[in-house]
Amino acid sequence: MAARILVIGNRNYSSWSLRPWLFMKQNGIAFEEVRVPLYQASSKQRLLTYSPSGKVPVLIEGETRVWDSLAILEYLAETHPGTRGWPADSVARTTARSVCAEMHSGFPALRQNLSMNVRKVFAPRTWPAEVDEEIERIQSLWQSCRERHGADGPFLFGRFSAADAMYAPVVWRFIGYSVPLAPAARAYCDAMLALPPMQEWRSAAGAEAETLPQFEMAP
Secondary structure, three states: OOOEEEEEOOOOOOHHHHHHHHHHHHOOOOOEEEEOOOOOOOHHHHHHOOOOOOOOOEEEEOOEEEEOHHHHHHHHHHHOHHHOOOOOOHHHHHHHHHHHHHHHHOOHHHHHHOOOOOOOOOOOOOOOHHHHHHHHHHHHHHHHHHHHHOOOOOEOEEEOOHHHHHHHHHHHHHHHOOOOOOHHHHHHHHHHHOOHHHHHHHHHHHHOOOOOHHHOOOO
């Protein structure tokens, strides 16, 4: 077995897989990738050979297995301190962990209505009120992070961090569903989309053969 393996699902749909993959790619952390297409008859059994949760992603490094995107990001930030996965400033670091936790456990309406679909760009449409509220909350959160902690670069805390990896799927959602964005949020999305690993992910998603109807928006 390779020294470091990241098991992911379909690139087009698996937002949780994108997060650690992007962080590792952006920071030059070498790994072997194993892709297990989701929602197939054999998917669960295959995943259980890698992860006790039977879900993606999972990072395998020697005898260590880390499942769940945020847990993997924490592990990588700890074992690769040169990545500066969390901001050095204590206030910024606490804020970064808070916004990551909010993403990890929140925004259920956004997840339900705007499934990540990297291959598609849909026409604008009217969303339920709860979706609009979550879209506004995310834009407000991004703007606050940028204004308070973003002086050193174009990302939420200046330099690319675990927080940007956590919100990367939201960037694809906002762009793919043609969500109207305030200038600050649009600039942040543009900075994220310009990252070579984000373009690599998009290209690979476009080459995937699987289509999962439950994650395809109805006309």
